[in-house]
Amino acid sequence: SLATQIGDFHFKNVLMNASGVHCMTAAELDELAASPAGTLVTKSGTPNARPGNPEPRYQALTMGSINSMGLPNKGLDYYLDYALAFQVKHPQQPIFMSVAGMGPDDYVTLAQKIQDSDFTGLTEFNLSCPNVPGKPQIAYDLETTEQILDNIFRLFKKPAGVKLPPFFDLAQFDQMAALLNRYPLQFINSINSLGNGLMIDPATDTTVIRPKGGFGGIGGAYAKPIALANVRAFRQRLRAEIAIIGTGGVNTGRDVYDLILCGADMVQLGTVLQEEGIPAFARLSQELEAIMATKGYTQLADFKGQLHTI
Ligand code: DHB
Numbered sequence: 449s450l451a452t453q454i455g456d457f458h459f460k461n462v463l464m465n466a467s468g469v470h471c472m473t474a475a476e477l478d479e480l481a482a483s484p485a486g487t488l489v490t491k492s493g494t495p496n497a498r499p500g501n502p503e504p505r506y507q508a509l510t511m512g513s514i515n516s517m518g519l520p521n522k523g524l525d526y527y528l529d530y531a532l533a534f535q536v537k538h539p540q541q542p543i544f545m546s547v548a549g550m551g552p553d554d555y556v557t558l559a560q561k562i563q564d565s566d567f568t569g570l571t572e573f574n575l576s577c578p579n580v581p582g583k584p585q586i587a588y589d590l591e592t593t594e595q596i597l598d599n600i601f602r603l604f605k606k607p608a609g610v611k612l613p614p615f616f617d618l619a620q621f622d623q624m625a626a627l628l629n630r631y632p633l634q635f636i637n638s639i640n641s642l643g644n645g646l647m648i649d650p651a652t653d654t655t656v657i658r659p660k661g662g663f664g665g666i667g668g669a670y671a672k673p674i675a676l677a678n679v680r681a682f683r684q685r686l687r688a689e690i691a692i693i694g695t696g697g698v699n700t701g702r703d704v705y706d707l708i709l710c711g712a713d714m715v716q717l718g719t720v721l722q723e724e725g726i727p728a729f730a731r732l733s734q735e736l737e738a739i740m741a742t743k744g745y746t747q748l749a750d751f752k753g754q755l756h757t758i
Contacts, residue, residue, distance in 0.1 A: 449747050450733060452486065452713055454691040455607055455634040457542045457570060459486035459714065462736075462748060463704065463729050466695050466718035467492055467546040467572065467611065470726070472521065474530050481538065484729040486714065489544035490527040492574045495557050497523035501579065501659035506722070507647065509656075512668020512697075513719040514647050516579040516659035519548060524558055531567050546611065548574040550583065555596045559604040570634060571606060576613035578643030578665045585613045585643055590623055597631050609635035609693070614642055614674045618681065625685030636686065637693040637716070638678040641665025668719035672697025676710050683711030683753060701735020711753040 452462045467489045470476045480488035500520025507514050521527075524547060531545050545567065547558040555573060562571055575587040575596065587593050587610070600608070610633065615621055628636060645666035647656045655662025675696025683692055694712025698704055704715045720728050745751055 450486075450736065452748055454570065454693075454713055455689075457607070459542075461486035461729070461733060462708070462713075462715050463732060464488055464544075464714060464716055465721055466716035467544075467574065468515075468517065469718050469721045477530060477534075479726055481534070481541070481543075483726045484733055487541060487543050489546050489572060489716070490530065491521045492519060492546040492548035492577065493521050493524035493527040493558070494519055494548055494550060495524055495554055497521060497526070501581075504657050505659055505664075507656040508719075508723055509647055509668070509670075512666060512670045513722065514645055514657055514664040514666055515641065516657050516664035518579050518581070518659055519550075519577060524561060528562065528565055528567060531569060532565065535566075535568055542569045544570045544572050546572040546574050548577050549586075549596075550580065552586075552592060552596050552599070556599050556603070559600045563604050563606060567606065569607075571604070571608045572611050572635075572637060573600060573608060574611040574640075576611050576640035576643075578613065578641060579659065581660055585640075587612050587624070590627060593624075594627055597627070601631050607634040609633055609637060609691075611637040611640055612678070612682075614639040614671070614678055614696075615681070616674070621678075621681040621685055625682060628690070629685075629687050633690050635691040635693055635713070636682060637695055638682055639671065639675050639696045641667045641696075641718075642671055642674060645670075667696065669697055669699055672703060672706075676706055679707055679712050680710040680755065698732065701732050701737075701739055704732055704736045705739050705751070708748055708752050709755045711755075713748075713752070 501518030549555040691713040694707030695716040
């Protein structure tokens with residue numbers, strides 16, 4: 449079984465989409481719901497709909513992807529309406545709503561609206577979008593992160609988590625984990641894309657995406673060791689009650705297995721889902737089940753967090 453759990457929420461498959469991929473419209477969300485994925489997360493909703501950055505704003509690369517989408521989305525109300533209708537139709541299938549603020553004050557607006565709604569699923573507060581010109585990735589600033597979390601949890605009483613950017617220094621993990629441990633979080637999601645990479649087309653000496661002079665978030669295989677380190681480092685530091693969604697660098701069942709070895713309770717597909725589409729869920733499920741069968745494992749608990757060190 450690939451079943452897993454976050455808090456009191458149960459999922460029959462450990463795999464789901466990463467926010468931003470295949471989750472902008474109700475039609476895309478419905479395709480995720482009908483797939484083998486354990487559940488789905490919506491595109492990060494902002495208080496108002498946004499067109500996003502100029503195209504081209506996503507490019508597949510040999511080992512992953514670069515994007516500077518700029519938070520194109522249909523606005524919080526659209527995704528909240530979708531979620532409310534969904535939970536009536538599928539009372540046994542909890543889903544995630546991702547929300548992102550254009551500034552610290554937006555998080556209060558977003559949290560209040562979801563708190564006041566009938567939404568019964570999990571809310572992911574995205575503190576790590578790298579692609580809005582002039583707006584820093586919030587979670588790289590501890591003070592702003594603390595202010596936002598204080599403001600959110602003053603009013604928000606529903607199951608919630610945060611989407612984090614990659615960190616690269618063990619002192620950063622110490623500081624961020626100490627901060628996160630103070631809040632009633634159900635989960636963290638680690639990692640968002642590697643912010644502000646740059647790729648060049650050698651035929652034309654030109655950037656491959658238009659926004660921000662070509663800078664964009666890097667995903668796919670480039671991100672794998674960073675994602676593993678972030679999941680592992682947070683698992684070693686967070687309260688055991690805070691679940692971890694592992695995201696980044698998944699192309700094979702082995703990649704899923706490795707994130708779970710580092711402590712992931714759920715695993716999200718970004719670039720691989722964008723490139724391969726919905727069939728990625730069945731392929732990766734089969735590949736993961738084959739690895740588990742070889743080792744005699746029947747459930748994720750048989751190896752979750754059980755990374756060996758030398
Ligand atoms: C976008 C990218 C992200 O990595 C994110 O967390 C939110 C939004 C974007 O460019 O749309």
